[in-house]
Amino acid sequence: MSTIAMPKPDARILAEAPQIIAALRDALPAGTVISDPEETRAYECDALTAYRCPPIAVVLPRTTEEVATAMRICQRFSVPVVPRGAGTSLAGGALPTADSVVIATIRLREILEIDTTNRFIRVQTGVTNLSVSAELEAEGFFYAPDPSSQLACTIAGNIAMNSGGAHCLKYGVTTNNLMGVRCVLTDGEIVEVGGPFMDSGGLDILGLLCGSEGQLAIVTEATLRIVPKPEDARPMLIGFDSAETAGECVARIIRSGLIPVAIEYMDDVCLRAIEAFAKTDYPKCAAVLIVEVEGSQGEIAHQIERIREIADELSPVEFRSSRNKDESLAIWKGRKSAFGAMGRLGDYLCLDGTVPVSKLPYTLKRIGELSKHYGLEVANVFHAGDGNMHPLILFNANAPGELERAEAYGADILRLCVDVGGCLTGEHGVGIEKRDLMSKQYSAEDMAIQMDIKDVFDPDWLLNPAKVFPLDVSQPYRDRASRS
Amino acid sequence: MNPNSKINGPTEVFSPNDDAELSAFLADSYARGIPLRIAGGGTRLDLGALNAQQTLTSRALTGIVTYEPGALTLIARAGTPLEEVEQTLAEEGQALAFEPMDHRGLLGSSGVPTIGGVVAANVSGPRRLQAGACRDHLLGVRFVDGSGRKIKNGGRVMKNVTGLDLSKLMCGSFGTLGVLTEVALKTLPRAERQLTLVFSKVSLQEACTIFASALATPYEVSGAVYHQESAWLRVEGFAQQAAYRADRLKALFRENQIDVIADEESRALWRDFKNVEVFAQSSEPLWRILIKPSEAPALARSLQLLGGDVFIDWGGGLVWYCGSAQSAEVRSAASAGRAVLIRQGARPASDRFPEDAGAISRLSAALRKTFDPAGILNPKLMGD
Numbered sequence: 001m002s003t004i005a006m007p008k009p010d011a012r013i014l015a016e017a018p019q020i021i022a023a024l025r026d027a028l029p030a031g032t033v034i035s036d037p038e039e040t041r042a043y044e045c046d047a048l049t050a051y052r053c054p055p056i057a058v059v060l061p062r063t064t065e066e067v068a069t070a071m072r073i074c075q076r077f078s079v080p081v082v083p084r085g086a087g088t089s090l091a092g093g094a095l096p097t098a099d100s101v102v103i104a105t106i107r108l109r110e111i112l113e114i115d116t117t118n119r120f121i122r123v124q125t126g127v128t129n130l131s132v133s134a135e136l137e138a139e140g141f142f143y144a145p146d147p148s149s150q151l152a153c154t155i156a157g158n159i160a161m162n163s164g165g166a167h168c169l170k171y172g173v174t175t176n177n178l179m180g181v182r183c184v185l186t187d188g189e190i191v192e193v194g195g196p197f198m199d200s201g202g203l204d205i206l207g208l209l210c211g212s213e214g215q216l217a218i219v220t221e222a223t224l225r226i227v228p229k230p231e232d233a234r235p236m237l238i239g240f241d242s243a244e245t246a247g248e249c250v251a252r253i254i255r256s257g258l259i260p261v262a263i264e265y266m267d268d269v270c271l272r273a274i275e276a277f278a279k280t281d282y283p284k285c286a287a288v289l290i291v292e293v294e295g296s297q298g299e300i301a302h303q304i305e306r307i308r309e310i311a312d313e314l315s316p317v318e319f320r321s322s323r324n325k326d327e328s329l330a331i332w333k334g335r336k337s338a339f340g341a342m343g344r345l346g347d348y349l350c351l352d353g354t355v356p357v358s359k360l361p362y363t364l365k366r367i368g369e370l371s372k373h374y375g376l377e378v379a380n381v382f383h384a385g386d387g388n389m390h391p392l393i394l395f396n397a398n399a400p401g402e403l404e405r406a407e408a409y410g411a412d413i414l415r416l417c418v419d420v421g422g423c424l425t426g427e428h429g430v431g432i433e434k435r436d437l438m439s440k441q442y443s444a445e446d447m448a449i450q451m452d453i454k455d456v457f458d459p460d461w462l463l464n465p466a467k468v469f470p471l472d473v474s475q476p477y478r479d480r481a482s483r484s
Numbered sequence: 485m486n487p488n489s490k491i492n493g494p495t496e497v498f499s500p501n502d503d504a505e506l507s508a509f510l511a512d513s514y515a516r517g518i519p520l521r522i523a524g525g526g527t528r529l530d531l532g533a534l535n536a537q538q539t540l541t542s543r544a545l546t547g548i549v550t551y552e553p554g555a556l557t558l559i560a561r562a563g564t565p566l567e568e569v570e571q572t573l574a575e576e577g578q579a580l581a582f583e584p585m586d587h588r589g590l591l592g593s594s595g596v597p598t599i600g601g602v603v604a605a606n607v608s609g610p611r612r613l614q615a616g617a618c619r620d621h622l623l624g625v626r627f628v629d630g631s632g633r634k635i636k637n638g639g640r641v642m643k644n645v646t647g648l649d650l651s652k653l654m655c656g657s658f659g660t661l662g663v664l665t666e667v668a669l670k671t672l673p674r675a676e677r678q679l680t681l682v683f684s685k686v687s688l689q690e691a692c693t694i695f696a697s698a699l700a701t702p703y704e705v706s707g708a709v710y711h712q713e714s715a716w717l718r719v720e721g722f723a724q725q726a727a728y729r730a731d732r733l734k735a736l737f738r739e740n741q742i743d744v745i746a747d748e749e750s751r752a753l754w755r756d757f758k759n760v761e762v763f764a765q766s767s768e769p770l771w772r773i774l775i776k777p778s779e780a781p782a783l784a785r786s787l788q789l790l791g792g793d794v795f796i797d798w799g800g801g802l803v804w805y806c807g808s809a810q811s812a813e814v815r816s817a818a819s820a821g822r823a824v825l826i827r828q829g830a831r832p833a834s835d836r837f838p839e840d841a842g843a844i845s846r847l848s849a850a851l852r853k854t855f856d857p858a859g860i861l862n863p864k865l866m867g868d
Binding site: 116117118119140141161162164168169172173175176185189191192193195196197198199200201202203204205206207208210211212213215216228229230231251252254255257258259295296298299302354355356357358383386387388421422423424425426427428429430434438441442443445446447448449450452453454455456457468 | 552553554555556557577606608612613616617619620629633634635636637639640641642643644645646647648649650651652653655656657661672673674676696699700701702721722724725728772774775776777778798801802821822823824837838840841843844847848850851852854855866867
């Protein structure tokens with residue numbers, strides 16, 4: 001069924017599995033290591049559910065020191081380690097191999113320090129994204145990155161994938177809100193990087209770790225920048241009769257000197273699904289934008305008026321600005337239920353390419369043409385302000401060959417993103433899903449230096465070894481590591 | 485190189501005209517083990533490696549490649565003068581939000597600041613507090629490493645997690661990992677108005693309390709500095725927004741005597757703050773110390789006991805210390821933070837950057853060796 005290959009499991013490691021499990025159990029508190037197939041089933045895939053594989057064992061540490069102990073044992077046995085947060089990756093970033101041990105951060109759940117004077121929060125990385133902001137609510141602060149999976153996803157996973165969200169147009173993504181980490185290297189050494197100060201003065205190793213997809217270290221604690229909550233925020237909904245005009249509206253808003261906190265885009269396929277599922281009163285048209293602005297009542301009114309002027313020049317089908325909390329919720333309701341609504345339509349692949357904002361109209365047109373070519377429907381729902389697209393390719397997993405066709409269509413869309421000056425992935429990561437497309441964006445030398453860096457942190461290539469880099473490209477590195 | 489430069493450095497200068505020339509030159513220098521001083525426009529030659537045999541500069545790699553105001557994106561060759569970048573953006577009502585400083589006043593240098601130099605040194609001014617540092621606005625880089633490999637990383641879009649983020653690593657690596665040839669940066673709208681609240685006769689402790697309160701408000705304070713009993717807070721935005729924000733802050737601090745400075749006068753003031761003009765007339769050593777904001781008053785007291793003066797930026801998060809104290813004394817006083825020597829004064833110092841703890845030091849050295857296997861790029865500038 002699957003088209004993405006993983007390396008053949010190492011027979012030596014499979015044979016040693018009982019000893020590996022025993023060594024982990026001996027060294028860690030009871031209940032930390034699970035290896036019963038019934039229990040490890042929950043860890044055999046992430047949100048890219050087309051690919052599954054049970055690992056040798058899953059380790060669920062409660063402290064950094066326990067992570068270090070587990071890492072040391074895995075290094076001693078030369079067993080690959082798959083770091084895992086909540087398993088919400090859409091790119092297969094947390095997919096195990098049969099010869100691997102999963103180290104998950106979900107029991108690292110402590111809030112360690114809240115310091116509003118210096119504007120940071122320090123947490124263990126198994127806390128969920130949403131719970132960080134919840135902790136700060138009473139203090140009048142919040143943590144800005146807000147990926148759609150924020151109810152479930154962990155800070156560890158956010159750091160690994162440099163997660164963004166709807167509000168990153170104004171507040172930046174994880175790397176812009178991460179001040180420091182405590183992490184564990186493959187030899188079990190515990191390292192502090194950065195801290196509650198702005199910039200370290202040395203090489204930006206923190207910037208390198210963020211978005212490294214579990215290739216370099218396991219992050220167990222994080223110091224996060226916190227931001228004062230705005231006085232208020234209000235969305236508006238703008239409908240257009242063509243995708244191109246909606247794209248043009250996005251560029252004109254940004255060009256005007258306004259930076260809304262969010263600009264979300266939904267196309268007609270998505271709107272129809274939402275209509276059927278969430279019973280919203282969105283207009284029936286080719287494309288809808290949700291634009292959110294924030295500030296005081298006066299600031300909000302002023303920004304809405306300026307955006308109305310910009311939109312009016314483009315003859316929108318509808319322009320609606322929220323007047324109160326209920327209307328705000330009504331405007332956001334459809335967008336928030338978009339992925340659930342799409343799920344009702346059948347199976348889908350969710351892509352994550354980013355394109356320059358100016359190339360949105362052309363890219364949307366080409367995605368439509370490719371949809372006809374492949375005979376598969378596509379829905380577009382994405383963060384338009386920063387060009388991070390999430391085309392959802394609809395297919396039937398039970399129809400022979402459809403997954404393969406959907407994957408081929410997805411690959412074409414991602415190549416298109418690169419061709420127009422964008423990139424393969426904005427916030428989901430490369431994982432296994434886009435691994436073999438890396439050669440489209442990067443030359444052999446561009447990838448070689450990245451793999452050289454992995455060598456520095458993980459000379460034995462134990463951390464997530466068959467991901468991010470195309471297998472044939474990483475083969476010499478992995479072979480050399482296994483021989484040494 | 486400017487023949488009048490006070491600073492002695494290797495006199496032979498190579499300024500490649502394109503990536504191919506640069507790559508060939510570095511491959512050759514690598515093969516022959518020739519140590520190089522890496523420079524942009526030469527405004528910080530004081531920082532360069534002392535035992536280099538030649539200077540390699542990116543100043544001939546000039547020109548804006550792409551500027552799309554509607555996409556908030558600028559791509560420029562590394563040697564493009566910062567002034568040209570800023571003018572181009574200003575014509576479209578935009579700016580580099582991280583407000584890079586000009587080091588010429590402080591260092592008595594006479595080169596031309598380049599955008600590549602800004603990125604290589606992660607140069608970030610007062611607005612770093614609110615908008616982030618240069619590294620936060622860097623979208624992608626092209627560079628040539630110490631063995632002549634031509635490499636690109638990142639791109640031109642704001643959301644990008646494709647492969648490892650080498651752009652961040654290059655930013656602030658001071659030429660020790662490679663020579664930048666092109667940088668892509670996020671641009672932002674320039675505020676219509678800016679207003680500065682001036683607090684007089686406040687102690688640093690009081691100022692830091694004011695800063696912490698102001699920075700906990702939603703009024704997006706974009707500057708918070710202190711010097712000799714005065715504190716300044718900056719707010720920006722479209723006209724009525726800036727006025728609203730200033731009014732709210734005045735109400736919050738109604739116990740204090742506050743004057744307000746507007747627009748051009750305010751901009752000139754923050755230009756001086758950005759360039760740390762208060763220490764431009766001095767030739768004493770100058771330190772840039774990054775610290776937890778609440779620890780700034782204690783640090784300032786210890787530094788003042790050593791003699792000299794402090795200027796506080798980033799709401800306490802950045803302490804500039806100008807004084808003749810020995811490196812060891814400054815580092816000891818600043819042990820809770822990270823001290824970088826910006827101007828060495830009369831006594832040449834070899835330890836410009838703070839020494840890192842075990843693993844970070846080891847990883848940094850190994851990364852430098854990966855990018856620069858022969859150790860020819862600004863050798864020993866940031867450590868072995």
